[in-house]
Amino acid sequence: MTNGITNEDRDLQPGSAAPDFSVPRARSGAPARLVSLFGSLNLNGEVVVRYVFDVGDPEYHIIEGTANGPLPSITPFVPAAAWYERELCDQYGVNLTGHPDLRPLLLHDNWPSGIHPMLALPENIPWASRGYRFLEVQGQGVCEVPVGPVHAGIIEPGHFRFSVVGDTVLNLELRHFYTHKGTEKLFEGKLADSAAMIAESISGDNCFAHAVAYCEAVEKACGVRVPARAAAIRLIGLELERLVAHIGDVGFLGNDVGFVVAHTLASSIKECLLQASARAFGTRFLRGVACPGGVRVNLGPGEIEELTRVVSESISKFTELARITLETPSVQSRFDSSGVLKKAVARDLAVVGPVARASGIDLDVRRDHPYGHYRGLHFDVPLTHYGDVLARARIRIAEAVESARLIVETLITLPAGGVAEPVPALGHSQGYAAVESPRGELFYWVEIEDGRLKRCHVKSPSFQNWPAIPFAVADNIIADFPLINKSFNLSYSGSDR
Amino acid sequence: MIIDILEHSLRERSPLIPVEALLNACEGSRMPDVNAALLTPDIVRRVTEVCPTPALTAREEAGGLELRLSYGDCIGCGRCIEVGQGAVVRARTFPWIGVAKAQLVRRWDVNRKVEIASLTSSPEDGRKEIYAMLGRALNIRQLDPGSCNGCEAEITALTNPYYDLERFGIHFVASPKHADMLLATGPVTRNMAEAVKATYDAMPAPKLVVAVGACGCSGGIFAGSYAIVGGVDTMIPVDGYIPGCPPTPSMLVTGILEVLKRCVGKRR
Numbered sequence: 001m002t003n004g005i006t007n008e009d010r011d012l013q014p015g016s017a018a019p020d021f022s023v024p025r026a027r028s029g030a031p032a033r034l035v036s037l038f039g040s041l042n043l044n045g046e047v048v049v050r051y052v053f054d055v056g057d058p059e060y061h062i063i064e065g066t067a068n069g070p071l072p073s074i075t076p077f078v079p080a081a082a083w084y085e086r087e088l089c090d091q092y093g094v095n096l097t098g099h100p101d102l103r104p105l106l107l108h109d110n111w112p113s114g115i116h117p118m119l120a121l122p123e124n125i126p127w128a129s130r131g132y133r134f135l136e137v138q139g140q141g142v143c144e145v146p147v148g149p150v151h152a153g154i155i156e157p158g159h160f161r162f163s164v165v166g167d168t169v170l171n172l173e174l175r176h177f178y179t180h181k182g183t184e185k186l187f188e189g190k191l192a193d194s195a196a197m198i199a200e201s202i203s204g205d206n207c208f209a210h211a212v213a214y215c216e217a218v219e220k221a222c223g224v225r226v227p228a229r230a231a232a233i234r235l236i237g238l239e240l241e242r243l244v245a246h247i248g249d250v251g252f253l254g255n256d257v258g259f260v261v262a263h264t265l266a267s268s269i270k271e272c273l274l275q276a277s278a279r280a281f282g283t284r285f286l287r288g289v290a291c292p293g294g295v296r297v298n299l300g301p302g303e304i305e306e307l308t309r310v311v312s313e314s315i316s317k318f319t320e321l322a323r324i325t326l327e328t329p330s331v332q333s334r335f336d337s338s339g340v341l342k343k344a345v346a347r348d349l350a351v352v353g354p355v356a357r358a359s360g361i362d363l364d365v366r367r368d369h370p371y372g373h374y375r376g377l378h379f380d381v382p383l384t385h386y387g388d389v390l391a392r393a394r395i396r397i398a399e400a401v402e403s404a405r406l407i408v409e410t411l412i413t414l415p416a417g418g419v420a421e422p423v424p425a426l427g428h429s430q431g432y433a434a435v436e437s438p439r440g441e442l443f444y445w446v447e448i449e450d451g452r453l454k455r456c457h458v459k460s461p462s463f464q465n466w467p468a469i470p471f472a473v474a475d476n477i478i479a480d481f482p483l484i485n486k487s488f489n490l491s492y493s494g495s496d497r
Numbered sequence: 498m499i500i501d502i503l504e505h506s507l508r509e510r511s512p513l514i515p516v517e518a519l520l521n522a523c524e525g526s527r528m529p530d531v532n533a534a535l536l537t538p539d540i541v542r543r544v545t546e547v548c549p550t551p552a553l554t555a556r557e558e559a560g561g562l563e564l565r566l567s568y569g570d571c572i573g574c575g576r577c578i579e580v581g582q583g584a585v586v587r588a589r590t591f592p593w594i595g596v597a598k599a600q601l602v603r604r605w606d607v608n609r610k611v612e613i614a615s616l617t618s619s620p621e622d623g624r625k626e627i628y629a630m631l632g633r634a635l636n637i638r639q640l641d642p643g644s645c646n647g648c649e650a651e652i653t654a655l656t657n658p659y660y661d662l663e664r665f666g667i668h669f670v671a672s673p674k675h676a677d678m679l680l681a682t683g684p685v686t687r688n689m690a691e692a693v694k695a696t697y698d699a700m701p702a703p704k705l706v707v708a709v710g711a712c713g714c715s716g717g718i719f720a721g722s723y724a725i726v727g728g729v730d731t732m733i734p735v736d737g738y739i740p741g742c743p744p745t746p747s748m749l750v751t752g753i754l755e756v757l758k759r760c761v762g763k764r765r
Contacts, residue, residue, distance in 0.1 A: 106724075108688040117723050125723070149692050152671030154639045154653050156646055157689060178688045179643045182724035197549060197574050201718050204647020204743060261502050267657035268512060274654070278525025282587070284745060285647060288527060288575050296575070324501045493645045 023078055024063070027056040033363075034350045035060055035434070036443050036459035037074075037084035039092045039118065042066070047092045052432070052443065052459075058369050060432065067092075073099035080350035083467060091118040091184075103132065106180045106496075117185050137163035137171050145478065149178045156492035160481070167477040172470040179496040187456035192218050192448050193292055193423055195456070199444070200287050202458060203494030208241045208286035209437030210494075214456070216371055217444040218292040221431030222423050226372065228415035230294035235373040236307075236410050237286045237295075238435065239403040243311070244273050245438035246354075246400040247318050249489050253393055254325050256483040257334040262325045269314050269321070276310040279303070294420030299411075308411045315404035322397045326390075335390035339472040339484030342387060349468045352461045353440020354399065355488055358392040360385030365436035379406055387472075389487040425451025437461060439490065462495035512659050514747075519660070520754075522747040523591035527573030528740070530588035531566060536607045538562055540584045544577040550711070550718060553577055555607075562607040568593050569601040569714030569728075572742040594748050595707070595737045595755025598730070601714065635667045635757065638676035638700070642693045642729065643719075644683025647743040648710040652680065654746045667753065673699040678753070681733075682743075684712040684719045685726040697733040707756050708735045709749070711742045718742075736760050 024032040032053040039047050047067040051074070055061045065071075073096045075081045086105040088094050093116035096102060107115060112128040115121070137144075143164050149157035159175040183202055187195055199214035200207040212234050219226060226234075251266025274284040280303040281289055289297050299307070325331055341351070346359040356363050364381040366374045382398035384391045432445040440461030447454040465488060473484055541564050545553045552571035556563045577585045593601055604613040639652055655662045656669065670676050673696045685693050697706070708729035711717030715728045729735055737756035741748050 121723050150696050154649055156641045179686055180688055180724050181719045182722040186722050201645045204645040205650045271657050271659045283527055284525040
């Protein structure tokens, strides 16, 4: 962590008071995993801060507190809270005490000080230039390599600052949020019924997971039960999205070590699945399929048959490709022991998804906090403890096989009946939902008043996992960074929102 | 290993889609089209009410009623199709790609049930123009000024064996200094504004800019957010627009070729 850096912009109160709650413990006795931390405004215009923990129960444990005056930071003993608390400062101007690094996160140099978008915003925000201090690594022979925000290749923007000695990375500092689009504010005042399309635009390559998580949160708030057929179609969509993502990732990993044939073949398999999705759902990336109360697309017998065939063919092609890739010595030598993320670091940073499961953290929302059609379903959650690029590749391959099996089984046993229930638009309510997206736990929290959104908080797995990348990259050679970064495959837009 | 791959290559047939099948195809894009014969004032009221962006708007003038559909704003949510009673349907082909901004807008006279001045274009594959202009080498630099990565996912697909953009002599390059065309996706965020300008300035002239996706064309669903400057053309001059949320690979191919066709000989 970047200790001792504070931004001159912010008036920090020195010293840290002890927070007025103790971190909950999980069943095992270990500190509970932080799921999310976010603010909202109550009726009196005060900032309410919610701390969401996973204590090992199917339901999450939410602690609420009002931020009247200085709020003690929990980052010193829950390191995973670091970015959340910086975001809280940016969004609501909460006066946090005891946080080791309160530089602005969402709002870059060209934003003037004192702008807190979730509070009132001025009509025209002047362009400013307030500077940003990077962590400085000192010592003989230390060079800085700044990369980005515009990278080589078809990829999203973000800034990476490497401090290297020779080829070896001593420290990597991330500066992201270039694609910050103010999405959480954009939800405010929108009809809960139609705002799934905003959720879909948070991270385009797993837009269906975002849409489903949003819809489940709204359904929970409004007390709506989704018809069985709609829940099953959602499962098919979620697993199809995972299958497409994992197949693409394994191909890209091959590409990054010069094994281009893996990329070419994987991109063919992926394209085949996307075209099948376009024929079955009318959309290649399952946009506009989920809506609060159910889904907007029903599957007929012809579509079920074709989807079953394409998924079965794709997975057998992919299994062969994965075998060839992992048996190739040049691939093995680059994947093996590159970018190790240690279990202790992964736990401290509350890392989620395939990255966590590759570092020995047994975590899957589908199994631990079952939702929709996953309730009562049996499936394997692959786990390994090596924490390197090879481990993350193996986890993705195993998950892809399991996803394909789930899709085919659900297609065969698709329940009959309708696919959507109306959602009542009355009263004031709150709800949350979590979904296992291809990148890991995706958490939505909504507050609805008379059918309109008052607040929608989005915790994406990428926001949680980005801070772990510098730990995996340290001590590796800088040339391995693209490979290690790809093995995490995080979404910039999903994190930046 | 290498033997396995050779065997695999010999077994598999090439999945390459011929260019004639790509041009103007839009399966899986969710873009709407209007069946003018079924338009009524009531349907116009309904579809403009449910549209989440300014894509569908109505204008009353001297007793007449005009429906406007701006593809640059459309995110393909399909709500107009749900309430349109057959007057609004999914587009089967989509030629409004790679055109100037004004040509992204279609208008209908609701009372007379006809379209006012529709696009008359017969896109060919444009290979001749590429050869003529660039000697069979167009270098594209993709730039993400704030996209959700949906457009990136589809642009990445252009290099797969189905679309194989390289067959036209078109390559993606790593630096704007090597690029002839900038393919800019997404709304320009305030945090990316400076980098967008710097990337454009780094390109050597003559240069082409194509705005991709509803967000690139107009800001899309993000228009009006505090963190957004606007569409790509709020920062840098744009030569052609490719609507869609996201545009499918076939729409991207059509658009890139159309921009080349239109902009041959125009140097900046």
